[in-house]
Amino acid sequence: MRKGILHSYERFFPLTERTPRLSLCEGDTPLVPLRNMGRELGVELYGKYDGLNPTGSFKDRGMVLAVSKALEEGAKALICASTGNTSASAAAYGAAAGIPCFVLLPAGKVAVGKLAQALIYGARVIAVRGNFDRALEMAREASREKGSLAIVNSVNPYRLFGQRSASWEICDELGDAPDWLVLPVGNAGNISAYCAGFEFYREIGRIEKLPRLMGVQAEGAAPLVKGSPVDEPETVATAIRIGHPVSADKARRAVEITSGQFLSVSDDEILDAQKMLASSDGIFAEPASCAPLAGLVKLRKNGRLPGGLRIVLVLTGNGLKDPDSAVSRVDLPVEIDGTPEALAEVLGL
Ligand SMILES: Cc1ncc(COP(=O)(O)O)c(/C=C/C(=O)C(=O)O)c1O
Numbered sequence: 001m002r003k004g005i006l007h008s009y010e011r012f013f014p015l016t017e018r019t020p021r022l023s024l025c026e027g028d029t030p031l032v033p034l035r036n037m038g039r040e041l042g043v044e045l046y047g048k049y050d051g052l053n054p055t056g057s058f059k060d061r062g063m064v065l066a067v068s069k070a071l072e073e074g075a076k077a078l079i080c081a082s083t084g085n086t087s088a089s090a091a092a093y094g095a096a097a098g099i100p101c102f103v104l105l106p107a108g109k110v111a112v113g114k115l116a117q118a119l120i121y122g123a124r125v126i127a128v129r130g131n132f133d134r135a136l137e138m139a140r141e142a143s144r145e146k147g148s149l150a151i152v153n154s155v156n157p158y159r160l161f162g163q164r165s166a167s168w169e170i171c172d173e174l175g176d177a178p179d180w181l182v183l184p185v186g187n188a189g190n191i192s193a194y195c196a197g198f199e200f201y202r203e204i205g206r207i208e209k210l211p212r213l214m215g216v217q218a219e220g221a222a223p224l225v226k227g228s229p230v231d232e233p234e235t236v237a238t239a240i241r242i243g244h245p246v247s248a249d250k251a252r253r254a255v256e257i258t259s260g261q262f263l264s265v266s267d268d269e270i271l272d273a274q275k276m277l278a279s280s281d282g283i284f285a286e287p288a289s290c291a292p293l294a295g296l297v298k299l300r301k302n303g304r305l306p307g308g309l310r311i312v313l314v315l316t317g318n319g320l321k322d323p324d325s326a327v328s329r330v331d332l333p334v335e336i337d338g339t340p341e342a343l344a345e346v347l348g349l
Contacts, residue, residue, distance in 0.1 A: 005165040026060035036280040042307040051318030062159030062203040067093040075150035081135035084114030091121035104135040109346035113323035154189030167197030182292035183314035185215035186240035188251035195254030213260035222264040236267040239288035265294040284319030
């Protein structure tokens with residue numbers, strides 16, 4: 001039975017007897033073999049489907065630890081800026097913890113599913129006329145001003161600590177680290193957390209080697225590929241529409257020590273990958289989560305994807321978060337009269 005990561009990995013986390021053990025049964029998500037895409041690409045391919053966490057993204061892994069520790073340290077409320085998933089997760093764990101949660105979202109740039117979540121979980125949702133980077137500056141300022149307001153963005157170290165749990169689950173299931181781990185990069189916290197998690201597992205002898213960490217960004221929001229901040233990031237993958245990643249230095253170190261790489265893909269390549277993943281292997285992930293597959297397809301096209309590798313794609317968010325983007329790329333339903341003849345015609349019977 002899933003009891004949540006504070007239970008499953010209790011001995012690896014900075015918990016004390018005073019730390020409340022929050023849980024929405026996050027973690028222990030499936031590592032799905034992507035057989036058809038794997039055959040297509042000539043690799044052994046898996047999807048770590050973190051879209052099956054309680055609020056539909058990997059954010060729950062860090063949020064459960066950050067909110068538990070915030071309670072222990074006397075916080076009276078939570079605050080975060082978000083492109084959507086962090087706010088959904090903060091709102092849910094704030095509700096579970098029984099404390100208010102304030103979320104700052106870039107006005108008009110958040111997928112409908114994520115906005116609905118933050119609202120229904122009872123967060124105070126504040127739409128900022130500006131992008132995520134501006135909203136994060138405001139949230140950090142507010143948290144500095146008011147000590148009892150705990151910021152739960154990935155500037156909060158407990159967030160990245162909790163997110164290490166995904167790397168441990170992958171290694172526990174595969175028996176070692178994969179050859180490559182490919183994931184989307186926005187604020188760059190998750191790639192840094194995976195690196196720390198794999199390093200810890202190597203330190204305690206659970207794995208032999210670190211996987212190559214491949215960070216994929218959208219072409220219109222690719223500061224780590226460009227090597228400089230992007231002031232006006234733009235992409236259909238709104239979860240990674242971030243131009244000033246707060247964990248950039250950690251992420252660069254993660255790519256360097258694992259001989260990995262940052263690469264970027266276009267919005268079209270992302271949406272094509274989203275449709276491919278769903279129609280070939282039955283997994284519906286949100287646009288940002290499909291950037292890694294788009295990256296693999298691009299490497300394969302350029303002859304830079306070695307055969308036979310064991311690769312894990314991190315599917316960070318559920319496709320249901322952003323149905324509008326997915327619908328923009330598919331044929332809409334055909335409408336018929338309610339008669340057997342009309343159906344027979346469509347079915348070609
Ligand atoms: C589905 C999905 N995939 C990838 C990322 C990028 O992770 P980071 O590189 O650790 O930022 C996000 C990030 C979202 C937010 O930053 C937020 O919700 O505020 C995401 O929601």
